[in-house]
Amino acid sequence: MAKQNELIPIYIMGKRYLVPSNLTIMKAMEYAGYKLTRGVGCRGGFCGACATVYRLRHDYRLKIGLACQTVVEPDMYLAQIPYFPGNRADYRLDELEPTFATIVRLYPEVLRCLACGTCTKSCPQELRVKDYMANAMKGDIAGVADKSFDCIMCGLCTARCPAEEVQYDIAILCRRLYGKYLAPQAMHLAERVSDIQAGKFDTELQEIKGLSDAELRARYNQRDIEPE
Amino acid sequence: MEDGYTPEMRASIARVEATRPARMSETYPMLGPEAKEALLRAFHPDYIPEGMRELRVGPNKGQRTPHELADMLEGRSYLRADTLDLSRIDIDTDVLVIGGGGAGSAAALLAREYGVKVLVATKLRHGDANTMMAQGGIQAADKPTDSPAIHYLDVIGGGHFTNDPDLVEALVHDAPLVIAWLESLGCMFDKEPDGTLVTRHGGGTSRKRMHSARDYSGAEIMRTLRDEVRSRSGEITVLEFAPAIELLMDDRGQVAGAVLKNLETDEHLVVRAKATIIATGGSGRLHYQGFPTTNHYGATGDGLVMAYRVGAKLAFIDTMQYHPTGAAFPEQIVGLLVTEKVRGLGAQVANIAGDQFVFPRETRDVEAAAIIKECVERGNGIRTPSGMTGVWLDSPMIDLIHGPGTVQRELPAMVRQFKRFGIDIARDPMLVYPTLHYQNGGIAIDPECRTAIAGLFVAGEASGGVHGRNRLMGNSLLDVTVFGRRAGISAAQYALEASVGTLTLRHLEEWEKQLKEATLDSTVCTPMILPDYTRHSR
Numbered sequence A: 001m002a003k004q005n006e007l008i009p010i011y012i013m014g015k016r017y018l019v020p021s022n023l024t025i026m027k028a029m030e031y032a033g034y035k036l037t038r039g040v041g042c043r044g045g046f047c048g049a050c051a052t053v054y055r056l057r058h059d060y061r062l063k064i065g066l067a068c069q070t071v072v073e074p075d076m077y078l079a080q081i082p083y084f085p086g087n088r089a090d091y092r093l094d095e096l097e098p099t100f101a102t103i104v105r106l107y108p109e110v111l112r113c114l115a116c117g118t119c120t121k122s123c124p125q126e127l128r129v130k131d132y133m134a135n136a137m138k139g140d141i142a143g144v145a146d147k148s149f150d151c152i153m154c155g156l157c158t159a160r161c162p163a164e165e166v167q168y169d170i171a172i173l174c175r176r177l178y179g180k181y182l183a184p185q186a187m188h189l190a191e192r193v194s195d196i197q198a199g200k201f202d203t204e205l206q207e208i209k210g211l212s213d214a215e216l217r218a219r220y221n222q223r224d225i226e227p228e
Numbered sequence B: 001m002e003d004g005y006t007p008e009m010r011a012s013i014a015r016v017e018a019t020r021p022a023r024m025s026e027t028y029p030m031l032g033p034e035a036k037e038a039l040l041r042a043f044h045p046d047y048i049p050e051g052m053r054e055l056r057v058g059p060n061k062g063q064r065t066p067h068e069l070a071d072m073l074e075g076r077s078y079l080r081a082d083t084l085d086l087s088r089i090d091i092d093t094d095v096l097v098i099g100g101g102g103a104g105s106a107a108a109l110l111a112r113e114y115g116v117k118v119l120v121a122t123k124l125r126h127g128d129a130n131t132m133m134a135q136g137g138i139q140a141a142d143k144p145t146d147s148p149a150i151h152y153l154d155v156i157g158g159g160h161f162t163n164d165p166d167l168v169e170a171l172v173h174d175a176p177l178v179i180a181w182l183e184s185l186g187c188m189f190d191k192e193p194d195g196t197l198v199t200r201h202g203g204g205t206s207r208k209r210m211h212s213a214r215d216y217s218g219a220e221i222m223r224t225l226r227d228e229v230r231s232r233s234g235e236i237t238v239l240e241f242a243p244a245i246e247l248l249m250d251d252r253g254q255v256a257g258a259v260l261k262n263l264e265t266d267e268h269l270v271v272r273a274k275a276t277i278i279a280t281g282g283s284g285r286l287h288y289q290g291f292p293t294t295n296h297y298g299a300t301g302d303g304l305v306m307a308y309r310v311g312a313k314l315a316f317i318d319t320m321q322y323h324p325t326g327a328a329f330p331e332q333i334v335g336l337l338v339t340e341k342v343r344g345l346g347a348q349v350a351n352i353a354g355d356q357f358v359f360p361r362e363t364r365d366v367e368a369a370a371i372i373k374e375c376v377e378r379g380n381g382i383r384t385p386s387g388m389t390g391v392w393l394d395s396p397m398i399d400l401i402h403g404p405g406t407v408q409r410e411l412p413a414m415v416r417q418f419k420r421f422g423i424d425i426a427r428d429p430m431l432v433y434p435t436l437h438y439q440n441g442g443i444a445i446d447p448e449c450r451t452a453i454a455g456l457f458v459a460g461e462a463s464g465g466v467h468g469r470n471r472l473m474g475n476s477l478l479d480v481t482v483f484g485r486r487a488g489i490s491a492a493q494y495a496l497e498a499s500v501g502t503l504t505l506r507h508l509e510e511w512e513k514q515l516k517e518a519t520l521d522s523t524v525c526t527p528m529i530l531p532d533y534t535r536h537s538r
Helices: A025-031 A100-106 A108-112 A129-137 A141-147 A156-160 A167-182 A187-197 A202-209 A213-222 B007-023 B033-043 B067-073 B102-112 B148-158 B165-184 B217-230 B302-309 B364-376 B396-402 B406-410 B412-419 B476-497 B506-517
Strands: A007-012 A015-020 A051-056 A063-066 A076-080 B052-054 B064-066 B091-098 B118-121 B236-239 B244-250 B255-261 B268-278 B320-327 B389-393 B430-439 B442-444 B456-458
Touching: A007 A025, A015 A025, A051 A156, A100 A108, A100 A167, A108 A129, A129 A141, A129 A167, A141 A167, A156 A167, A167 B165, A167 B217, A187 B165, A202 B148, A202 B165, A213 B148, B007 B389, B007 B396, B033 B364, B052 B067, B064 B067, B067 B302, B091 B102, B091 B255, B091 B476, B102 B118, B102 B217, B102 B236, B102 B268, B102 B476, B118 B268, B148 B165, B165 B476, B217 B236, B217 B476, B244 B268, B244 B302, B244 B506, B268 B302, B268 B476, B302 B442, B302 B456, B302 B506, B320 B364, B364 B389, B364 B430, B396 B406, B406 B412, B456 B476
Parallel strands: A007 A076, B091 B118, B091 B268, B118 B236, B268 B456
Antiparallel strands: A007 A015, A051 A063, A051 A076, B052 B064, B244 B255, B255 B268, B320 B430, B389 B430
């Protein structure tokens, strides 16, 4: 492994730059002089904007990573996939039923999945994408929702899929179907909403709003804290 | 995998492990009101006088704000009043939403319910926003032991009794309503098998009312709202990589749209709108006082700059939130957020000797000040190879309290973040130090998200008043959804009645005049749009 802060060569879209060895790909691109517009978002591993494909010299295999979370390596050849024209079905969630038929109607290509596992190998979140696609093909919406939960929709699975699936869009469809129709409903929430709409808490709120500054401070400092 | 920590850190971690069994049953006392006040005055960055200056121009002239924000607010426009042909309208809409984060998306959806034409213009991609990065959760008083009034008390006490009471009332009143709305859109909140929402404590809460979606709470809300907007692609238009750089007015003194810049072609687009909503979020990328930030790349406070130039007043611009637990190590993730949910799950904060020095769930400003004091004054921090100091956040306690596997299940994003650098947070603590997290203040609004300028509405982090001088965890996701919805409704209702006169940029001439009178000859054009992190060697 290279020493801290030693300059190492990387190739950004084929062009060679020397960058400190401890930087992430994103910071290395900025060090090299790129002012990023595409391929950068939250810079914290949550938004999926900085999907990157790279290869190391003397290795035929393509690797993937988020530019904001992956440290550069010597002789890394990299390119970003800041946008991918994946297919998203048109739907209104409130007009759907949480069934296998819904998935197949909106994304008929789901059945073309070859179970080759390229998606799983391409996921920077290390999700078992192939497994949730298998759940989708069986209509197991809860399974898709659970296994895809940490998806950041970067599109790397889709970019490399030989069956041209848009895994992340199938996944969000399933998560929303699960959240709306299949997850157990929060009864205490429904009750609280109707109480609020009936104005049941208005008096209490007005009373506390009407307190003087001193009364409010006293009440705050004496308030009881719910135990762990 | 090789050890992510240095030998010096290992030695300190051994002490943290040694004190852990005793600490497990030890509750560090919370500070009283006077002690808190004294701690903040001595150690919170808001109280460092050299960090701020008085504004010399505009509606908040004479008020103090960090130099970095003052530089933006006192800047000049990229445009001149007479160089852009405003008779050529590129896009005509009823409601223009500037910003495609949580507040902007919620506003667009609610505005559309009134049948009006909606355009969302966003700087980067739809959803590239601080909402996406929020991890810990969203507050709402929906349990039988809780009520909106108790939530109100927590919010206003956490804000040191400076908050706008009407805004706080709106926030806590609508909170359960937005949770129900998000649930109806398919948001997967953490639930018990019987449907009961899982709720936990956060800093400064007196009831367990923090709802979460693992530690992707903001991402779950953001991607759900974005998907719902995309489901309405025929009704809501989204323009990406098209930030607003100036508001337009009409000859009757109303805000009447904005000038957008296509970031790829540098072309300007004139958007005429009957109502305009600023939902541009915060400004962590201005790096106040040199702090690293948890914020997304586009958080440069553009909305504040644009609103200021049309005469909208800002509130609480002398207070920023420094999140107590930003990553201090490894170097590659310095400044990134370590969610407060870690402390919500019971993890304590410990110094180099493995001792507690602060109650782990003080409000964020107090917790941050205590960590700064422990490192700077008492010298009990742990030094990193890059020269930072930090304290331990004892995450392995979580599995000991709640059972093995809890860290992995409840904090998958944090586990992943540290695992990439050889650190297992279920086994070892994380090194943390305060990081710039949130803009407590912003453009002054009323509970319907109106400003003093007709036609201009604001929602989310760009607004100021609801959190006073300190925001509690879980009230920002709540803020963007509550006030995003309210702004959408207000703007749509306004647009249905309003008509737009002749478009003008004359306010820029007026602004230039004010700069001249104040003898400010700034050469900086603002808003910033994006920070420049490039290094040009020659």
